[in-house]
Amino acid sequence: MVDEQDFLAAYDPGAYPSVAVTVDVVALTIRDGALHLLLIRRGQPPFEGRWALPGGFVRPDEDLTAGARRELAEETGLGGEGLRRVHLEQLGSYGTPDRDPRMRVVSVAHLAFAPDLPDPAAGTDADEAGWLPVTALANRQLAFDHGRIIDDALERARSKLEYTPLATRFLAGEFTISELRAVYETVWGHPLHAGNFHRKVLSVPGFVESTGTSTERGGARGGPRAKLYRAGDARLLHPALLRPAREETVR
Amino acid sequence: MVDEQDFLAAYDPGAYPSVAVTVDVVALTIRDGALHLLLIRRGQPPFEGRWALPGGFVRPDEDLTAGARRELAEETGLGGEGLRRVHLEQLGSYGTPDRDPRMRVVSVAHLAFAPDLPDPAAGTDADEAGWLPVTALANRQLAFDHGRIIDDALERARSKLEYTPLATRFLAGEFTISELRAVYETVWGHPLHAGNFHRKVLSVPGFVESTGTSTERGGARGGPRAKLYRAGDARLLHPALLRPAREETVR
DNA sequence: AGAATAGTGTCTGTCAGACACTATATC
């Protein structure tokens, strides 16, 4: 089946089904102790006025991930150096035939973890853009199937924190163990035991490495100065930091 | 950026970049104690004569996963009932600009786990198709970037056996613990301790459930008759069956 | 008989989580 159509397509570009490919980005960050994501309010139909993920058509000579990075840069106004600190990975593709009422669109969704970024600059177009807390999404109707994409992205993010050191990507270059714990608590949505978390993080090889320095001041409400760490060189956590046993155990 | 182009595309279908979308399938099965995957020898350029993954253009009114299922059915000659036993999931999308020399093609790759299937029937086209042992791929040049897709698929498969009960999808309806262990050993590529594996599998809630019956005969080279089990209702394994500590711990 | 396999018992080391405690900083 492949080659019969391949053959036609090779000599007649109109012979293969017409599909548009877009890249969308679920960009997550932590602001004021809450998980936020980057959304854009649509200025045109369909779904005019609704919030949507940043994204757009993939360009002819651009890799999928490069396209996602470009879209992210355009919406955040982030330069080359800032972008390097952002983790970006492919999440999955969404191609239900009628997900866009205008035509067949396959969207390659990506997931980004960013340190606290400034508010989107007045964008390249008239649309409103901003970081919204994910908790504000529950009652909101998003454009297209972006609600489902975000659900998948959040689950992926929660899972990634278990077995990769990517939680550090939500933080600036140097951070305390408490700040790292706050990332986990925010993404996972429940508190962790401070003492056990502390010991656990330091016991995983390559997760964090000491800078030798400490914070200038103690906590706002008291407490000693905390030691500062930066991300280590591990790409996987061994052993993993598993989420507290969810009795759901999905059946 | 989205809507500027969206706007054009809505009224002029030629205004968005022309991209073809295909679905490819990495179908895995176990034959004679070795991991095999379904490949097709290409009858036309490019990559004429090379092995390639089964796949083809996604059809206009077809979901991505449905397209993968269709491609798999076409190549295996598998009917509705047999297909239901096959696990199919999206693996990821591959869209490097020059991965197909003819045009821009984004391929949505899927991963399938199948019980031992018959050899592909004389296919719908003249291409040669067959189950090849994955070990035979090491020295072989595959078409397009299919070698990389397969690498990703194998790693995903190994990982999936850790925390899901999908190993059972490689087996028929009823199986012994030893047969299940053989699946793990084959996919992971090294032997497991029989006694510990046995106890572990039975201790994970919902992984397998007893049929109450046993095999007719003992093992070919001796041993008692083994009890038979079928897949349980768990969708995740808790606790997981982790692969023996790979000291690599990817840095 | 000899050999291989199914399944169970038991021990050890690792690790997660609970709890307790100290030391240091803030207000």
Add this chain to the structure above:
DNA sequence: GATATAGTGTCTGACAGACACTATTCT
């Protein structure tokens, strides 16, 4: 001084892996 946080000590239960052993069935 009251209070909150950083970081450590210690215990318990769960679990992985090693080893040993019995029972059963094959050639």
